[in-house]
Amino acid sequence: MTSGKEGQDLMSSRRTVSESSSEEPERVGINASNGNSNGMWRNELKIGAESSSAQPEKQQQVQHSRFRHRNERFSDMVDIVLRFAFVAIFFKLETMSAFKREIHAEELWLYKNPRRPDIVKGGELLFWVIVAPLIVTVVFYVFTKDKRDFRAASWAWTLALCMNGLPTSMLKITVGRPRPDFFYRCFPDGLMVLNSSIISDSSSILDFNCTGITSDINEGRKSFPSGHSSFAFASFGLIAYYVGAKLHAFDARGRGHTWRLCIAVIPLIIATLVAVSRTCDYHHHWQDVTVGAIIGLLTGYISYRQYYPSIFGPQAGTPSIRWPRTQGNKYNKHRAADDIGAGGDMLRRPLLGGKEQTKWY
Numbered sequence: 569m570t571s572g573k574e575g576q577d578l579m580s581s582r583r584t585v586s587e588s589s590s591e592e593p594e595r596v597g598i599n600a601s602n603g604n605s606n607g608m609w610r611n612e613l614k615i616g617a618e619s620s621s622a623q624p625e626k627q628q629q630v631q632h633s634r635f636r637h638r639n640e641r642f643s644d645m646v647d648i649v650l651r652f653a654f655v656a657i658f659f660k661l662e663t664m665s666a667f668k669r670e671i672h673a674e675e676l677w678l679y680k681n682p683r684r685p686d687i688v689k690g691g692e693l694l695f696w697v698i699v700a701p702l703i704v705t706v707v708f709y710v711f712t713k714d715k716r717d718f719r720a721a722s723w724a725w726t727l728a729l730c731m732n733g734l735p736t737s738m739l740k741i742t743v744g745r746p747r748p749d750f751f752y753r754c755f756p757d758g759l760m761v762l763n764s765s766i767i768s769d770s771s772s773i774l775d776f777n778c779t780g781i782t783s784d785i786n787e788g789r790k791s792f793p794s795g796h797s798s799f800a801f802a803s804f805g806l807i808a809y810y811v812g813a814k815l816h817a818f819d820a821r822g823r824g825h826t827w828r829l830c831i832a833v834i835p836l837i838i839a840t841l842v843a844v845s846r847t848c849d850y851h852h853h854w855q856d857v858t859v860g861a862i863i864g865l866l867t868g869y870i871s872y873r874q875y876y877p878s879i880f881g882p883q884a885g886t887p888s889i890r891w892p893r894t895q896g897n898k899y900n901k902h903r904a905a906d907d908i909g910a911g912g913d914m915l916r917r918p919l920l921g922g923k924e925q926t927k928w929y
Contacts, residue, residue, distance in 0.1 A: 575821035614678035618807035647723065651730040658733030664711070667744030679750040681850035688845050690835050693796055697803035701725035702837075708814065720875040720887035725806050732802040735863055736795050745792035748850040753788035754778040794852045794860035801864025802871075804835035809872045811886035820882070839864070 608624065671679070705721040708714075754776050761777040778785050812832030816822035822829075843861055846852040852860075877883040 623782075647727075651726055654681060654730040654734060658730075658737055661734075661737035661741060663778060664741050665786050666741045668789065669744040669746065671746065676751070678853070679746045680752070681748040683749045683752045684849040684851075686851065687849045688796060688842050690796075692798060693842065697729060697799050701803055701807055701810075704810065714887075717887050721810060724810070724871050724875045725803065727874060728802045728806045728868045729799065731871060732798055732864060732867040733795075735867070736798045736860065737858075739793055740790040740795070743792045743857070744789045745853075747788045747791040748792075748847075748853060750788040753780050753784045756780050791852055792856045792859065794846050794856040794862060796846050797839075797852070797857040797860030798864040798867070800839040800842040801836075801861045802868045803864075804839040805865045806868035806872055807835040808832050809869060809879055810876075813876065813879040816884055816896065818879045819884045 618905075701721075705718055705725070708721070709718040747753070751760070755761070756779065761779065811816050812828070815828040815831060817825075817828035817832040839861070843857040846857050847854055872879075876885070876887055879885075
């Protein structure tokens with residue numbers, strides 16, 4: 569009897585163990601399913617939170633983009649208006665009478681040179697100072713397909729030409745220096761007639777009874793500085809900066825490559841020939857063309873630097889980022905490299921054969 573009871577107890581205990589062991593996986597499966605559902609809920613909540621937080625950020629980005637585009641358009645309109653204003657002021661100054669400078673008797677020989685026609689006419693110069701930089705920028709655009717560079721170059725040379733006329737014309741009418749052929753502008757027949765009111769001072773001549781054309785006489789007092797020289801160097805000087813920077817003729821990457829420098833100075837040679845021609849036709853003194861060249865070079869370089877980094881730095885030839893947009897650190901590094909002038913590996917990288925070089929290098 570006892571052994572029969574013990575057998576029944578053993579069987580019941582085995583059945584209990586087997587039932588508990590069979591229930592164990594079910595509990596584990598239930599817990600696992602609960603864990604998965606909880607994880608899915610957490611992921612859904614996380615995604616919902618991220619989407620809800622991303623919506624305001626996206627709205628801010630859209631608003632910021634609209635605001636940036638509005639500022640860009642406004643800035644472009646201001647630049648265009650300024651250029652037209654510079655041109656209008658220039659033409660207004662051209663119509664004004666120049667200062668009547670006193671001429672001493674001992675320097676009268678400086679103004680008795682014969683009248684000669686312009687070797688380089690004003691209309692021809694105006695045509696080439698506009699067309700030449702336009703052709704150069706179009707040629708580089710054809711090779712590079714870089715719209716940002718074409719845009720920056722166009723802004724630069726238009727600013728140089730429009731701005732160059734202001735200091736040139738203002739100095740002309742303020743200084744009032746007679747041209748080398750002023751005497752024959754005033755007296756085409758070569759017979760000098762003085763005013764009776766100034767005979768008391770025999771050492772200087774303040775005014776004449778000029779018998780020539782009034783417009784020629786007024787233009788005869790606008791010798792300093794040379795407008796031909798300043799406009800030639802403003803236009804062709806900017807071309808020299810632009811081409812030289814593209815070829816890296818002035819920075820460390822182009823050292824030892826003389827042909828790059830030769831190409832870069834060709835526009836300066838053309839401008840020099842235009843300036844020298846003004847002394848050959850007796851329309852300007854050598855001081856006039858020298859100062860005009862300085863004005864043109866400075867105006868061209870200032871205009872160039874408004875849209876490009878230094879021609880002597882590692883970023884030479886690369887248009888500056890006018891509106892940073894989302895460049896972030898890349899924009900800051902670009903500006904830092906330009907300001908510091910340290911190019912690191914860029915200064916030592918071969919100019920030809922590199923992956924980052926464009927095909928016209």
